[in-house]
Every structure is written in C-alpha cells, then in structure tokens.
Amino acid sequence: MLKVVFCWADISGYMAACWRELQSLSDIEIFVIAFQARTETSFSDQLMQGIPCRLLNLQERQDANLIKTLVLAASPDVLVLCGWLHKQYRQLAFASEFRGTALIMTMDTPWWGTWKQHLASWFLRSYLQRMNSVVVAGERSWQYASRLGIQPANIARGVYGIDYDAWSPLLAKRLQSEWPRSFLFVGRYVPIKGVDVLVKAYQIYRSQVSNPWNLVCCGQGPLESQLQGQPGIDNRGFLQPTEMQQVWQSAGAFILPSRFDPWPLALVEAAAAGLPVICTDACGSAVEVIRPWYNGLIIPPADAKALAKAMLTLHQQYTDLSTWGRRSQQLAAPYAANIWASRWHELIHDVHPANKAKQNPSKLVNKHLT
Template sequence: MSTKVVFCWSNISGYMAACWRALHLLPDIDVFVIAFQARTQTAFSDQLMQGIPCRLLNLQERQEANLVKSLVLAESPDVVILSGWFHQPYRHLAFASELSHTALIMGMDTPWWGTWKQHLTRWILHSFLQRMDRVVVSGERSWQYASHLGISPAKIVRGLYGIDYNAWFSLWEQRLHTSWPRSFLFVGRYVSAKAIDLLAEAYQLYRSQVSDPWKLVCCGQGPLSSQLQGQPGIDNCGFLQPTEMQKIWQAAGAFLLPSRFDPWPLALVEAAAAGLPIVCTDACGSAVEVIRPGYNGLMIPKDNLEALAKALLILHQRYGDLSTWGKRSQQLAAPYAADIWASRWRELIHDLILDKTSQVKHKQ
C-alpha cells in the first residue's frame, strides 16, 4: 500500500518538478502537488508538471483557504508538506481538525541572520511550529534558524531541495570537446537583491583591466534590465525556459551570482552540476554547501565592487584551472540529484509514518 503525500507549494520550478517526479516514480509513494499556476511568460511553464498529479492554483484560488483545504482533504493524505509559513491558506491547514492525525512537514530555506524580526517569529508562529512533526531545511544556515525557532534538533532534517542532476552532468564533458569557453554567465532575476547593478559595473571594471575581456551572458528578467542594455561585452538573453537553457550553460566558462540577499539559491547548485567554476557572495546560502573557495570557486563579500571585479580577473588569469574547478563543482552538487532527494524523502516519510502510528497506539 502506497503512502499518500500532498505538497502545498508556492511557485513551480524545473528543479522541484524533477524532484516530485522522482518521488512519484517510487512504487510506495503517491504524490499530489498543489502549487501556484504560472502567471506570466517570465514564469516557469506549467508544462514542467507533466506526469505529476497536481492542481495549479490561479491568483484568486491560491487565496481561498477553504478551497485549498478541500483539495488537500480530497486526497486523504498520510503526509502534508507545507512550503514554509508565508502563505496563510497553507498555514491554516496545520489547525484543520480533519488533518489532526495527518503527519505535517514544513520546509524552510530562510537563513538565520539574528534580526529582531526573526527573534519575534518564534513567538508569533509558536503554535503553528509546534504542530509540525518535521522541519526540513535547505542547509546549515536555515538549520540555525530552525534551531533558534525552538524546534527540537530531532525534528530538523536537512535536504529540502534537489535538482535534475542528470540533465546538467554531461555539460562539463561537452565543453571539453572544444577549448573551455571564455565567458561568464549570470542566471537570475534582474533585481537589486541579485545585485545586477553591481555586476554590470564590476564587469566593466574587469574589462578595463584586460586586453581580451570575456563576454558576460545574462539570462533573466526584471526591473533592472536596463542596467545591462547597450553595455560593452554584455549579452542580455532575457528569460528562458529550462529547455532553452542547455546551450547557454554549455557555452559558459564560469558562473556569477553576486547577490545581496539569497536564502538558498538553486542556481548555484545547478551551476555546480553543470560543471562550472563559481563566483558568489557570502550572502548566498547554498554557497555553504557547494562552494569551496580556491577549490571550485570564489566567495566574496556582498556589495563589494572591487572584490567582484577582482574575482572575474582571477578566473580570467586562471583559465587553465577552470575545467578542474568545474569537475570539482560537480562532485559537490552530486548529493542534490533528484533520485537521491527522492530516496531521502522516502525514508523521512516512512520514518514519520511509523512515529505517528506509534504515537497513536501509545495514546490508546
């Protein structure tokens, strides 16, 4: 008999679709996903969810708590997984009497910064957090936050996210068929949090220091798009669906993510899986897991123009090491493969069901 698992998620993505699909392929896990419908042409396409039982909510539906609850109850779930506490209709599920015997898991990727708002969260969400049977965190920084929220270490599990590792793995070897590309790649939203303005300025500073500058390819969309337009050496490709990105990744020589704030960017993990050296700031949460400075990339302070320009110059000067750095990146990304993610979650779900059953018997 299979275990019914319902994910209540926010936006769909290529990496989560790969993970859900891998979990659903396991014979003893029955997956159903409730998530937000793609709203614009610059969102991940709903077609990503092909083959995954799901219900995608439009703008109005996602705010209707009764609808969300009815969709969950219709699946008669053994386990309900919530994507954090930010969405009120999902948060209400923790208090639904009809789900009192259902195991509840919350995911979180927010890092611990020690702000007063984070300290307050522990008290504001106390009753909600107490209802969680497990909290799955993305990495060490979010583990720290979960601990500060008063969640027992026995309830905290690492490994919230995974990626379609097999889709990226061959790219490193493909680059070796010709000379390693002399180009930088940025993938992300064109917003202040991603420091797209600083990237454009640092890139121009780098160009002024070399006679044969590499180009900078940017893929994304956002209000700061104008920062990239008409800039020497910058190729703005706009937003592309995952299926359109393979050639872009293959043609890249190194990946850049100069974020000012980025809880646990999957782009770093995907870039590592693609076999790229990486430059990122210490504001990128996933850097803790997939970046080893001087081994497969460089980590720099956020909001530091000179440090970012110097990092580009270092990659330029160490061109002969980039393929080796890229191979090391793949090794660090390997634990996040979707099939490994699915196995990890399967074990978590089965252990939780056993615990829940044991608790019920004990109360009787």
C-alpha cells in the same frame, strides 16, 4: 501506498524533477498544489507534466477554502507545507480535518540574528508545535530552525534537489573543445540579486584586461534596462529550462552576486553543470557547494570592486577552470533528484503514524526558546 500532498509556492524545473522521482517510487503517491509561475518567473506549466498537481492562479492561491478542499480530496497521510509565509497554507495545520495527518514544514530561511527572527519563535510557536518534522535547506537554515526551538532530532536536511542528470553531461561536452571564455548570470533582474553590482563590476573588469570575456545574462525583471546596450553584456532574457542547455554548455564560469539569497538553486545547477562559481556569502547554498579557491570564489555582497577582482582572478586562472569545474560537479552530486527522493522517502515513512507512533507535538519544540 502512502499519499503525500505538497503545498508549494512557485513551480520550478528543479522541484518538478524531484517530485517526478518521488512519484516513481512504488509505495508513494504524491499530489502537488502549487502556484503557477506568473509573478517573478514565467516557467511553463509543462514543467509539471506527468506529476499529479493543481496549479493555482493569482486569485485561487488566496482562496483558503479551495486549497483546503483540494487537500481533503487527496486524502493525504502526510501533508508538506512550505514555510509559514502563505497564510492559506499555514491555516491547514490548524484544521481539525488533518488531525490524523502527519505534518512536515520546509524552510530555507537562513539565520541572520535580526530582531524579527528573534521574535519569530513566539509568533510561530503554535504552528511549529503541530509539525512532525521540519526540513531545512542547509546549515544556515538549520541554525534558524534550532533557534526557533525545534529539537535537532526533528530537523532534517534536504529541502531541495536538482535535475542532476540533465546538468552533469554538460561538463563532458564542454571538455570536448577549448574551455569557454565567458561568464554567465542566471536569475531575476532585481536589486536583491545584485544585478546593478554585476553591471558595475563587469565594467571594472573590462577596463583591466585587453581581451575581456563576454557576460551572458538570462532572466527578467525591472533592472533589465541596466543590461541593455552595455559593451560585452549579452542579455538573453528569460529562457525555459529546455532552452538553457546550450547556454550552460557555452559558459566558462557562473556568477551570482546576490545581496540576499536563502539557498539559490541556480548556484547548485551551475556546479552540477561543471562550472567554477563566483558568488557572495549571502548565497546560502554556497555553504554546501562552494569551496574558495577549490571550485570557486566567495565575495562580500554589494561590492563591485570585489566582484571585479574575482572575475579578473578567473580570467587569469583560465588553465585551472576545467579542474575547478570537475570539483564543482562532485560537490553538487549529493543534490541529485534521485537522492532527494530517497531522503524524502525515508522521512515520509518516519513521520507516518502507521510506521512510527505519532510524535507528541509538544516534544517537537523545545520548552525554552532562544
């Protein structure tokens, strides 16, 4: 039995589904240390029901000794660290107590070529040298991992998965009646998600058609006031995953106008639910899941006119939307939680010293970094 500890950020429905699948495998025992979702999201702790875990409050997540004690108590064979931003997690890689533990780092940050990213390879070098493998979300983060100096053989794809079995039946239910004429946005009401652009674009769209579709918005955040009192906009607020099923089923298309979004899972879930998708090219998961004019449209970020045009296009392509929705679901299928668990099962066994001689840490990172 291999023991695996995940040191994670905020909990979510999609990661809970993935961990639950991994925990169901007979030769894997997992323990999750994660943040309670008390900041930008309000997911219920009940999401983690049945998953061995310890959820950290705002104070506890800053307590490096507590985190280290929790990990030691689980006696992991493999320790998974999410990225490098949380110092208290990052310090675990340097703790002498974990010298015999295989280390995996996950990352979803895309490569944009900024000066900070160019410098990151030097600042992160000692941390990265301690990893046995780096798991990326998609092709954009693969490019960043490569530029950090990680050898391609030590980069795996597939950080995230979704509860595909929960979303996929919604397409068949939607097809039982007339395809809905409505747009759906799910996400935080913050500038980085482009909520202000969405409101402006929707106003433009409404002015161009005689029978505009409604825009349903689900989330919370400081820009919520911009949604209130707007004709055609239905603000539902933040809903738990179990409350979202009917919302997804009654939607006709999904919109994600983000200014920056490393690998948004809402986009993948929308595709799994069988929806055409409009998103910006800032959405990293669009690289894997969206094919323009096949199952969706990709537009520039912060461009209200382009977004309004895309909404008008779907309005006019109404008879094709069910076909686009079927294609979306096919493109989302590889991210099902059971497939995620299979990928991680293989990776965990590959990095474990009992199954493969532990890599020389100096070989994980290329000698000459870009």
